Amino acid sequence: MARSIAITSVVVVFAILLIVSPHVADALTCGQVTSSISQCLSYAKTGTGMPPSACCSGVKSLNSLAKTSADRQTACKCLKTIAGSVSGLKPAAIAGIPTKCGVSVPFPISTSTDCTK
Template sequence: MKQYFAILAVFFLSLLLFKNSEADLQCNDVLKDLTPCVSYLTSGSGSPSTACCNGVTTLASAASTTADRRAACSCIMSAVSKVNPSPKATKALPGSCNITFPFTVSPNVDCSKIS
């Protein structure tokens, strides 16, 4: 339980650190959508919850412009660098929720190249 609260704290700290004036999609929206996925992403096993899949679906729909996709990517990558989720769960999340996400979350992604 302590780890869960630590992860949430990192997410909320990321809110304060990230702002993107070009995008309509803000980091706090991205993190709010993904917060229900924390336990799935850190455990690396099981299935994502309905709330998690709803959040991922909302985020994928909201990231409709290049600026929004880049903003979402930057926010996610900032949180990932602090939380260290399971790479397997991170890669599986969109497919587990039956959606296509506009980019792959991986350590090598360059958010500035997302179109």
């Protein structure tokens, strides 16, 4: 009987820990990055005016998704891959998108950015 109570207590404690512990979010993927910034590509080619509102929404979404260092490194690497695969992008236009969208990032937006830091 005592053993049954002990086992039940362990199961209850384990269940409580599962319920109250923070859930680990899935890691950011390149698909999420691409989806978030897809509406920015036309602006990144022209650099004129303001980025479309859908672009800014995507940039804000990506910024909120990339909370951990690992997520920010993934986003950086994916953005560099995208920038290298799309011709006609203007580096100055790309670098200005976060500011024009009201998003503060603590590093320069550039293809020369070291994603490991």
